[in-house]
Amino acid sequence: MDFYIRKAKMQDVKNIHALLMDCASAGQLLPRSLNSLYSHLRDFYVLVDKESKEIHGCCALTIYWENLAEIRSLAVSPELKKHGLGRKLVEACLSEAVTLGVYKVFTLTYVSGFFARLGFEEVEKEVLPQKIWADCLNCPKFPDCDETAMLIKM
Template identity: 70%
Template structure:
């Protein structure tokens, strides 16, 4: 896993984050994000960057939803670096930040049940999540027929 490291995102990373998310969105594995959304939520993101040149090869965001509740979203690792532990490290960075902020309940909406279960998330019915978390759903092409799995971790 040498040659890469995690860090908070920077303004120069937005185009690379956007490209990663849009590529993944083509396969309907996550929601696409506009440049406006990315600039507005840049501080939510961690990136996987190369030591040489700083090229962004992965990202993950921690989005605060409400008092005591946050969401892990926009997790992407470039296919060349998958299955090397980088996705887990990105999620763990977000979880660590959640604890630092005093947020001890984190959820995700995902198709990757096994991945998140290995980290400690548990599957729940979507009805267990507050209405507020569904704000982005109206923009989803699958709305209202969502087939993502809701998972929660309480720390």
């Protein structure tokens, strides 16, 4: 397995969308529209096979405020899970957060154990007012969100 991580490009959007929709249909994350992906393309990193150039994973870092960002849309192809590639995608996003001067990063997740191993700690959703008003109000699961809020301070 030989992969690299890079910032997403315009031609990656449909592949990112397909990967996210597969994960959403499996109940692993919430779906994202193509429009949303095009609008937030600069937030995304992709995991690329060096030989085939196929995209096998993605993760986004979305900035909410001067001191708060979110890790979202983390997905890795099922056959590549448990190889540390999701960790590498999250680490790329965390590195970018530090580069930008953002030292608090949260996630809403169904896999809290994964993020706990990376240093994230469970928090109440109420400590994330920017997220609630920016995205959650438009979510079909609001106000009965079943994801776990987690936060890391760097």
